[in-house]
Amino acid sequence: QAAELESEGKIEKAMLLYEDAVDSAERDPLYHALLARAYMKIGRFTDARIQAERAAELSAPGDRTDVMMLIARVYGAMGSWDKAQDTLQEVLEQKPKCGEAHFEMAKAAEGLCNYTRMVQALDEVARLGSRGSSPEYKAALEERQRRISELSNQTNSENASVETYYALGILYKETGRWADAVEAFNRAFDSQDMGADAHFWLGVDAEASGRRDQAVDMYKRAVALCPNHAGALRNLERSLLLKTVEEFPTDRDAWYTLGLAYSSFMNWTEARIAFGKTIEIEPDFAEAHFRLGRTLEMLGETDEAAAAYARTVELFPNHVEAAEALARAENGG
Incomplete structure (x- = not known):
């Protein structure tokens, strides 16, 4: 039933x-x-x-x-x-x-x-061969490969346009050819007409390679071109906060905000570290204990979450959400 x-x-x-x-x-x-x-x-x-x-x-x-x-x-x-x-x-x-x-x-x-x-x-x-065996998928993949070949031929021309390199980069990205995608985006990079997505993916590549300053620059350019680019905004915020906590490791607000940023896109493991650092710096920061409790609950660590909620209520007895969460944790969810 x-x-x-x-x-x-x-x-x-x-x-x-x-x-x-x-x-x-x-x-x-x-x-x-x-x-x-x-x-x-x-x-x-x-x-x-x-x-x-x-x-x-x-x-x-x-x-x-x-x-x-x-x-x-x-x-x-x-x-x-x-x-x-x-x-x-x-x-x-x-x-x-x-x-x-x-x-x-x-x-x-x-x-x-x-x-x-x-x-x-x-x-x-x-x-x-465990995925993509349907005729529709194979047809779509063949079309992508045909388009890649067509655009690759166009890039051999001295007058290859920015749009050509950008479109080629997108196709490479969609087919998992990241190194080729980054190279194509880089070829388009000299032009101010390069799109926000291209800057975003160059930022992702730079960040993955440990080049945070370059990543921040790419994300900023993406946001300048497209102020509502969610991926660029999110990654820019995280990158700037990481840079701040590296330069000022005892900045309570920076660690706390970094925890909120990680929580916003459900990276609970990193959020836990950030809120933990916040509490190390200021042990009596009630809201940090509450956010840590939420994070631990999402990670399935209910006993530790209950302890964090209890500490929140101890520090701030009128914290209604923490009191409700503590009761929920103590009653097994």
């Missing part, structure tokens, strides 16, 4: 039936996995992780691959890309030819800005 409701898009009703199934057969890993999937669909990621891990505990050693994949996807949805990557590595150690695991590994690597690893994973997916 739950599966039928889920197929009809009635996720919350399906979730209630899955919960009943788990209560009726607590040691059946399948029911825990199905409940985890339902929780994930409605954004209850911590609950999804708990149920998926319970399914893994109950599964036979040789039957855990699908559950471990689910756990990795939950971590990805929570923005914990490092944990997703570690989980997927476990899967690949058991099943090195699992194309889905390589595909999820590519997503985790992208989340960690490890574009070399991302391309390696996508290359492995292509080699295994």
